[in-house]
Amino acid sequence: MSTQLLIYIFVLSSFALYIGIAIWARAGSTKDFYVASGGVHPIPNGMATAADWMSAASFISMAGLISFLGYDGSVYLMGWTGGYVLLALCLAPYLRKFGKFTVPDFIGDRYYSQTARTVAVVCAIFVSFTYVAGQMRGVGVVFSRFLEVDVNMGVIIGMGIVFVYAVLGGMKGITYTQVAQYCVMIFAYIVPAIFISLLITGNPIPQIGFGGTTTEGIAVLDKLDGLNQDLGFAAYTDGTKSMIDIFFITAALMVGTAGLPHVIVRFFTVPNVTDARKSAGWALFFIALLYTTAPAVGGFARINMIETINGADGAGTLYAERPEWVRNWETTGLISHNDTNGDGRMFYSGDDRNEMTIDRDIMVLANPEIADLPGWVIALVAAGGLAAALSTAAGLLLVISTSISHDLLKRNLMPNITDKQELIAARIAAAVAIGIAGYLGINPPGFVAQVVAFAFGLAASSFFPAIILGIFHKRMNKEGAVAGMIVGIVFTASYIIFFKFINPAANTPDNWFFGISPEGIGTLGMLLNFAVALVVFKFTKPAPEEVQEVVESIRYPKGVGEASAH
Incomplete structure (x- = not known):
């Protein structure tokens, strides 16, 4: 059976499967649509949370960034993992006890203000659209290669697929669909990693193989450093970013993870606060399976990519004999060869000898082809990328x-609409x-992981301090919270828009504030948010006593805390 036929069958x-689950679990009420009626068991909810959180950025792009950036790519690994721990331990149980199933709902009620609710709605929409642009771009990348269609057609x-199960099933359909997607995703990520670890190191456990030696007896990281330096790149284990930028991006x-509304809402799909804690623990376990594998996937992919393009002697392979994986991906436009010296050979390097243009987002998807793995593994990865x-x-x-x-219409502009109308x-x-x-997927503002990093920065600068x-x-009080959110998100969005869209030529460390890149500016926006909120609070009246009593009660997150729309 051909690889292409296997891809069609798997995808x-x-x-x-996803559409069937959506039909089976279709939402019949607003509570079904918003929080799956709060009746999901912690284990499947943990899997759904992991699938929700481990987006195309995690599955498709993160290992690609680690592959190309080496040490510098570790900021994504550290930041996203640490953020989930922060969310699970410091925020989720308290938000669950408060009982409001959206971030704008929490902010509107906690700060006793429709203005605060409206500002939070605007922030949620802005953050979510920025984030979803990366996901739709990831869908297009997968389709363009594996179903042999244009990237835009893939989007x-x-x-169409998302429309069916999101609009029909709501959170109930999405939850059980994401359980299936997690199973597909993690299997698709780990299976090729095991194969490639065996080929390169002889060890079936990628995490151990990555820290060990190759079958040639060379330490994997030493080999990566040598390959990079020989070709004009910085050593794989050396960083090129400043310490302050590493810190601010991480x-x-x-904190952006801890403020992401689509992750927070998952803790309202379980029956009570205790189950929310259990769900967070299971989600962290399911996430760790992929995140501990990602550095190995990125490192192994880089070794295979360089050796299949440049050849074992590093001199460049004959163009007529270029690897099949290169020919396959050339049709998508995501990899190209410009034979600048006319010798008919490909050459990949980090200096002016370079003849290859390679999109970082293809590395995980192309990894099985680069390693010449069986067709069914390639098909599995295609299905996994789409699931992510x-x-x-x-x-x-x-x-x-x-x-x-809910937050804009039902709780603000049209409070008298019925459940059916809502x-x-x-x-x-x-x-x-x-x-x-x-x-946004057809016209993306950057690499998948890069776009997602902007969304995290926006969430960090708007929601996290308010929560x-x-x-x-x-x-x-409401005055401090509203002022902080507006200043934080306006500052962060303006910084990103200026350097990424208005004047990208100025996007260099010399022009950044304190050497902080657009990917890390959300931390500074967060600090501004905190500072403005606290200063405004000093000059205005504190929250009413009844609000303070509610806040006091949620600090002891025990009990049911049933999600409420009122």
Whole structure:
């Protein structure tokens, strides 16, 4: 059976599974649509949370960044992992006890203000659309190679799939779909990693193989350093970023994770606070399976990529004999060869000898082909890449839908609409959001992981301080929270937009504030948010006594804390 036929079978079977689950678990009420009626068991909810959180950035792009950036790529690994721990331990139980199933709902009620709620809705939509752009781009990348369609057409197909199970199933359908997607995703990530670890190191455990030696007796990291330096790159284990930028990017990813609305809402799909804690623990276990494997996948991919392009002698292979994986990916436009010296050979390097243009987002997807693994492994990776992107896209689109139908309409502009009318509004909002997300996927502002990093920075600078102060500073008032959120997100968004869109030529360390890149500026935005909120609080009245009493009660997160729309 041909590899292409296997790809069609694996991908189409996974799509049929997702759509079937959505039909089986379709939402019949707003509580089904928003929080799956709060009846999901902690283990499947942990798997769904992992799938929701481990997006295309984790599955497709993170190992690609580690492959190309080496040490510098570790900021994504540290930031996203640390952020989930921060969310699980410091925020999720308290938010669950408060009982509001969206971040704008929490902020609106905690800060007793419709203005605060509206600002939070705007922030949630802005963050979610930025994040979903990376997911839809990931869908397009997978489709363009494995289903042999244009990247833009791949995005459109992905929009259709998400439309069916997000609009029909709501959170109930998405939850059980994400359980299936996690199983596909993790199997697709670990199986090729085991194969490649065996080929390169003789060890079937990638995490151990990466820290060991190759079959030639050379330490894997030493080999990576040697290959990089011989070709004009920085040593793989050396960083090129400044310490302050490393710190700020890692911190932005951490606190951004803790402020992501589509992850927070998952803790309301379980029956009580105890189950929310258990769910967080299971999710961390399921996430760790992929995240501890990612450095090995990135490192092994780089060794194989360099050796198959340049040849074992490093001189460049004959163009007529270029590897099959290069020919396959050339059709997508995501890898190309410009024979600058006319010798008919390919050459990949980090200096002016370089003749290759390689999109970082292809590395995990191309890894099985580079290593010449069986066709069924390639097909499995294709299904896994789509599962990663689609799972997070669905969660984000639901946040956008909920923010509009519940937080903006039901809780603000149209409080008298019925449950049925609110459900219709939620589905219409989801459909419109999918259309906008598709446009952003077709016109992405950067690499998948890079785009997602911007979303985390925006979440860090807007939501995180408001949530932290809302839980641990019982006197914090609406004036401080609103002022902080506005200043934080406006500053962060302006910085990113200026360097990425208005004047990208100026996007160099010499022009950054204190040497902080756009990927890390969310940390500075967060600090500004905290500072403005606390200063404004000093000159305004503290929160009312009844609000302070509620805050005092959620500091002891025991009991049911049932999710409420009121």
